[in-house]
Amino acid sequence: xxxxxxxxxxxxxxxxxxxLSKELKEGARVTDSIVAMGTPMNLELLASLAYTASxxxxxxxxxxxxxxxxxxxxxxxxxxTAAEALLIRKKAPAExxxxxxxxxxxxxxxxxxxxxxxxxxxxxxxAREARKALERGLHVMLFSDNVSLEDEIALKxxxxxxxxxxxxxxxxxxxxxxxxxxxxxVVRRGPxxxxxxxxxxxxxxxxxxxxxxxxxxxxxxxxxxDLKNEKVGGLTMLSGIQALxxxxxxxxxxxxxxxxxxxxxxxxxxxxxxxxxxxxxxxIGLEPASQQTPGVRxxxxxxxxxxxxxxxxxxxxxxxxxxxRETSGMAxxxxxxxxxxxxxxLADEAWILLHKLTGAVYSNNQTDPKxxxxxxxxxxxxxxxxxxxxxxxxGRPHPMIDPSTRTDRVDAERGDAEIAVMLVDVVLGFGSxxxxxxxxxxxxxxxxxxxxxxxGYLSVVASVTGTEGDYQGLAGQKAKLEAAGVVVMPSNxxxxxxxxxxxxxASAK
Amino acid sequence: xxVADLFQAELKAVNLGLESFxxxxxxxxxxxxxxxWRPPAGGNIAMIAALDRLALNPKIDIEAANAKAxxxxxxxxxxxxxxxxxxxxxPGMRPDLILHSGPPITWxxxxxxxRGAVIGGLLYEGLAKTRExxxxxxxxxxxxxxPCHHHGSVGPMAGIMTSKMPVWIFQNETYGNYSxxxxxxxxxxxxxxxxxxxxxxxxxxxMETDLAPVMKKVLAAHGPVDMRGILAQVLQMGDEGHNxxxxxxxxxxxxxxxxxxxxxxxxxxxxxxxxxxxxxxxFFLNLSMPACKCVVDAAAxxxxxxxxxxxxxxxxxxxxxxxxxxxQWFTGPAGxxxxxxxxxxxxxxxxxxxxxxxxxxxxxxxxxxxAAAPAIVQFVGGVxxxxxxxxxxxxxxxxxxxDFYKIPILDFRGTPTAIDVRLVVExxxxxxxxxxxxxxxxxxxxVGAGLVKPPENCFQDALAAFAEEYTAT
Numbered sequence: 001x002x003x004x005x006x007x008x009x010x011x012x013x014x015x016x017x018x019x020l021s022k023e024l025k026e027g028a029r030v031t032d033s034i035v036a037m038g039t040p041m042n043l044e045l046l047a048s049l050a051y052t053a054s055x056x057x058x059x060x061x062x063x064x065x066x067x068x069x070x071x072x073x074x075x076x077x078x079x080x081t082a083a084e085a086l087l088i089r090k091k092a093p094a095e096x097x098x099x100x101x102x103x104x105x106x107x108x109x110x111x112x113x114x115x116x117x118x119x120x121x122x123x124x125x126x127a128r129e130a131r132k133a134l135e136r137g138l139h140v141m142l143f144s145d146n147v148s149l150e151d152e153i154a155l156k157x158x159x160x161x162x163x164x165x166x167x168x169x170x171x172x173x174x175x176x177x178x179x180x181x182x183x184x185x186v187v188r189r190g191p192x193x194x195x196x197x198x199x200x201x202x203x204x205x206x207x208x209x210x211x212x213x214x215x216x217x218x219x220x221x222x223x224x225x226d227l228k229n230e231k232v233g234g235l236t237m238l239s240g241i242q243a244l245x246x247x248x249x250x251x252x253x254x255x256x257x258x259x260x261x262x263x264x265x266x267x268x269x270x271x272x273x274x275x276x277x278x279x280x281x282x283x284i285g286l287e288p289a290s291q292q293t294p295g296v297r298x299x300x301x302x303x304x305x306x307x308x309x310x311x312x313x314x315x316x317x318x319x320x321x322x323x324x325r326e327t328s329g330m331a332x333x334x335x336x337x338x339x340x341x342x343x344x345x346l347a348d349e350a351w352i353l354l355h356k357l358t359g360a361v362y363s364n365n366q367t368d369p370k371x372x373x374x375x376x377x378x379x380x381x382x383x384x385x386x387x388x389x390x391x392x393x394x395g396r397p398h399p400m401i402d403p404s405t406r407t408d409r410v411d412a413e414r415g416d417a418e419i420a421v422m423l424v425d426v427v428l429g430f431g432s433x434x435x436x437x438x439x440x441x442x443x444x445x446x447x448x449x450x451x452x453x454x455x456g457y458l459s460v461v462a463s464v465t466g467t468e469g470d471y472q473g474l475a476g477q478k479a480k481l482e483a484a485g486v487v488v489m490p491s492n493x494x495x496x497x498x499x500x501x502x503x504x505x506a507s508a509k
Numbered sequence: 510x511x512v513a514d515l516f517q518a519e520l521k522a523v524n525l526g527l528e529s530f531x532x533x534x535x536x537x538x539x540x541x542x543x544x545x546w547r548p549p550a551g552g553n554i555a556m557i558a559a560l561d562r563l564a565l566n567p568k569i570d571i572e573a574a575n576a577k578a579x580x581x582x583x584x585x586x587x588x589x590x591x592x593x594x595x596x597x598x599x600p601g602m603r604p605d606l607i608l609h610s611g612p613p614i615t616w617x618x619x620x621x622x623x624r625g626a627v628i629g630g631l632l633y634e635g636l637a638k639t640r641e642x643x644x645x646x647x648x649x650x651x652x653x654x655x656p657c658h659h660h661g662s663v664g665p666m667a668g669i670m671t672s673k674m675p676v677w678i679f680q681n682e683t684y685g686n687y688s689x690x691x692x693x694x695x696x697x698x699x700x701x702x703x704x705x706x707x708x709x710x711x712x713x714x715x716m717e718t719d720l721a722p723v724m725k726k727v728l729a730a731h732g733p734v735d736m737r738g739i740l741a742q743v744l745q746m747g748d749e750g751h752n753x754x755x756x757x758x759x760x761x762x763x764x765x766x767x768x769x770x771x772x773x774x775x776x777x778x779x780x781x782x783x784x785x786x787x788x789x790x791x792f793f794l795n796l797s798m799p800a801c802k803c804v805v806d807a808a809a810x811x812x813x814x815x816x817x818x819x820x821x822x823x824x825x826x827x828x829x830x831x832x833x834x835x836x837q838w839f840t841g842p843a844g845x846x847x848x849x850x851x852x853x854x855x856x857x858x859x860x861x862x863x864x865x866x867x868x869x870x871x872x873x874x875x876x877x878x879x880a881a882a883p884a885i886v887q888f889v890g891g892v893x894x895x896x897x898x899x900x901x902x903x904x905x906x907x908x909x910x911x912d913f914y915k916i917p918i919l920d921f922r923g924t925p926t927a928i929d930v931r932l933v934v935e936x937x938x939x940x941x942x943x944x945x946x947x948x949x950x951x952x953x954x955x956v957g958a959g960l961v962k963p964p965e966n967c968f969q970d971a972l973a974a975f976a977e978e979y980t981a982t
Contacts, residue, residue, distance in 0.1 A: 016887060018849040018850065018851065018852075018887075018888075018957075019849060019887055021852065022849065034852040034853065035852075036852045041697070042852060045852060045853050049853070099545070099898045099901065099902065100542075100543055100544065100545035101542065101544055101545065101905075102544070102545050102546075102547065102902070102905055102936055102938060103544075103905050103936055104523065104544070105904075105905065106544075106901070106904070106905055107523045107542045107544050108523070109904075110542045111521055111523065111540055111541070111542040113518075113521055114521040114522060114523045114540075114542065115510055115515050115518055115520065115521050115522075116515070116520060116521070116522045116523070117522070117523045117524075117525060118522055118523070118524045118525065118526070118530050118531075118534075119525045119526060120524075120525070120526030120527045120530060121525055121526045121546060122548075125548055125549065128549065128557075128561075129525055129546070133523070137510065138523065139510075139512065139515055143526065143527075143530075144526070163511045163512065164512070165512045165515070176515070176516075176520055177515075177516060177518070177519070177520045179520050179534060179537055179539050180533065180537070181522075181530070181534075182530055186537075217516075218516060239512065240512075242512075243512035243513055243516065246512075246513045247513060247516050249516070430530075430533040431529070431530075431533070
């Protein structure tokens with residue numbers, strides 16, 4: 001059934017009409033449609049398509065023709081109505097979204113004055129993009145790992161030559177101008193400047209500084225290889241220290257790292273002394289240096305580093321009553337400690353301290369191969385496992401994002417009657433799971449229940465790395481854990497000390 | 510900015526990678542732009558290696574070479590200086606030579622519209638009497654086929670130029686070089702779309718005997734026309750100089766009319782010419798193309814330059830040439846145009862992409878200036894913001910912005926000019942090309958218009974060859 005609508009003296013742009021014709025054809029039950037101005041050429045075309053001559057009589061080039069071919073009259077009428085609606089339709093003003101820039105140049109056009117590039121691309125490409133950002137004068141936070149050592153050295157050397165900060169590679173945490181980058185907490189601004197070669201180390205120290213009533217001016221991440229590798233030579237650490245030295249807001253400088261290469265450590269200490277500001281150094285697992293380092297104090301744990309930075313001493317904390325309470329229900333044979341960590345540096349702080357105190361702690365991060373568990377998926381004796389290790393994150397997100405890596409492990413090991421205490425970290429902040437405590441609690445409760453059924457009692461000790469400003473909320477997370485019977489200590493250090501004391505007391509039974 | 514300055518400044522971040530990092534910062538009120546990052550060169554290892562070799566180990570100062578090419582492209586001033594007959598003015602033109610659009614091609618591989626136009630050209634020249642004779646002659650090897658581009662010329666669609674055809678003569682006033690193009694025949698059944706009926710040949714004859722001589726006189730009276738000035742105006746009037754030429758054609762009529770009416774010619778003849786111009790929006794295309802050609806040609810042949818100085822299609826292949834690689838063509842299959850069709854036609858009727866008109870994009874107008882011609886985006890069902898986005902994307906692959914061609918809606922920003930093949934490959938952003946769609950059968954004509962993407966491989970092949978030529982081993 002063919003039907004023709006003629007609108008006299010109605011000029012429409014031909015492109016608009018082609019579009020309209022296309023839309024009509026897309027409609028249900030329209031075999032064909034032509035929407036065009038009544039030019040002789042178009043009339044000839046319609047005639048050749050067997051439209052009735054009388055329908056086409058008297059049409060001039062100023063008239064609009066809507067011609068439809070449909071299976072039946074009803075469909076043809078519907079199509080003509082649809083065409084009329086389309087002709088009078090007023091398009092909403094074009095709200096085409098501004099396209100996301102495909103290149104750094106395009107990004108800088110959209111955001112003039114951008115000063116930091118945050119790069120979390122696959123490692124194979126990250127170094128190229130970091131170089132380009134530096135070329136454009138941007139400071140770089142390079143979250144990506146799997147960047148080659150050669151690339152790291154080249155990038156850092158280039159950054160130093162341009163007076164720019166290159167944080168990373170493999171830098172998970174930074175706080176710049178009070179703004180948390182990647183995995184970081186919302187901490188108050190204040191006089192403490194931190195340079196850290198470890199992500200959760202920076203998170204713990206910055207959160208504790210906040211909790212102790214002070215604040216952080218800048219939290220600069222360097223990436224793990226910066227100090228550890230002599231060839232990198234602490235390039236980022238040194239430029240970070242220098243920048244904090246010049247920063248008028250920063251009154252105290254804190255350096256946190258795993259033990260660096262000796263030559264690098266000396267350079268760092270020298271740079272700190274040259275700042276003329278009070279400095280605090282914590283090399284995780286390294287005893288405070290005996291040599292004279294005027295202006296530089298040595299902290300022996302993360303909490304102490306934070307305390308020193310704000311001018312406090314670590315208060316003596318009496319846990320006897322707690323130890324007594326937690327061990328009173330334990331059965332004979334409950335003697336081991338199991339630490340299930342999501343934060344790498346927190347795991348390190350725990351196993352190093354516990355190894356020192358007990359003499360035998362297994363960990364996938366252990367430096368002594370004798371104490372690396374033969375099967376990373378099974379705890380033996382005292383074990384502190386860093387679940388953020390590559391072994392556990394192949395094909396799944398980091399346990400700070402996806403709690404199931406840890407809950408699976410806790411569930412798998414709750415049947416072990418020798419466990420006396422489980423030690424866990426709960427890391428809040430951007431990047432982390434929205435409710436890490438809530439996600440962990442069911443597994444902890446099940447483990448406690450299993451111990452109870454065996455006639456014993458499982459103690460669980462935790463610390464929460466976070467602030468009230470974090471979107472998960474420190475107080476709420478803490479309350480949840482406590483309601484589940486978890487002992488929440490104010491820091492990872494204190495949690496670790498308590499856990500050891502519980503184990504000591506339990507094994508003395 | 511130094512680290513110390515960063516600490517005093519407001520944090521403004523560019524985020525590459527996990528979008529949640531950008532969301533977090535936004536939540537904190539930090540200005541952040543998320544990049545739509547894609548692996549360089551689509552993750553093509555060989556291409557990334559070639560780019561890195563050129564960046565780290567070039568044999569020549571590529572940036573200096575490009576600066577020279579860019580300078581030449583920006584400073585070129587195209588002037589319409591006259592009208593002549595191809596065999597008299599086009600370098601190397603002779604009766605047994607037929608020029609065509611795009612990269613070199615043999616008769617055997619020619620697409621339908623180009624074959625039709627060749628047949629028409631041979632009939633027009635009187636070298637054949639019938640279609641069959643023309644086909645036999647074309648296949649005989651007695652006729653030589655060469656690209657317009659090899660003779661300082663450009664032609665839309667099939668781009669066929671034969672020795673007797675009248676041509677526009679352009680000169681780049683700044684650098685002295687010339688370029689040529691035939692006259693536009695209008696829409697419908699025309700030679701450039703492969704039509705060769707009597708109507709087509711009659712019109713060509715009329716153009717030779719009436720239109721061209723009159724235009725020659727008009728130009729002589731008017732003096733050279735500054736096409737750079739005209740092109741600058743058309744961009745402000747909603748044209749982009751490739752697919753939309755309504756303003757350009759109107760401006761030419763305004764330029765010519767006072768001189769036209771003063772000629773000692775019959776009124777009917779003048780009226781016919783004016784009606785012809787008026788009825789053919791694309792009259793201007795055959796002026797904007799050679800204007801672009803003489804400007805871009807001045808930037809060709811600069812040792813070490815990665816600037817693209819030719820893009821062209823012959824209906825079978827899409828080809829490009831680089832300033833630093835002489836006359837070497839890099840080709841890939843001509844694509845199918847994405848667009849809208851004239852009443853009665855569908856995608857099934859379309860011939861692959863054809864014509865030299867992409868010289869306009871090569872020179873920084875056409876698709877590159879789409880933001881100036883928002884009406885065009887309807888061809889692909891888009892909205893005006895899409896036109897702006899198309900143009901903005903082209904700044905990503907070009908080295909400069911025109912000093913003359915400005916886009917009002919972009920705060921009169923200059924059009925993106927001088928395509929760098931390195932940027933095309935690295936960012937996998939292909940030049941945006943506006944174009945008409947030819948019917949795949951000879952002689953039917955234009956069936957629609959839209960956008961076409963060139964084949965990525967020709968840019969990659971060109972980059973690989975360039976890296977081979979210009980990096981130390």
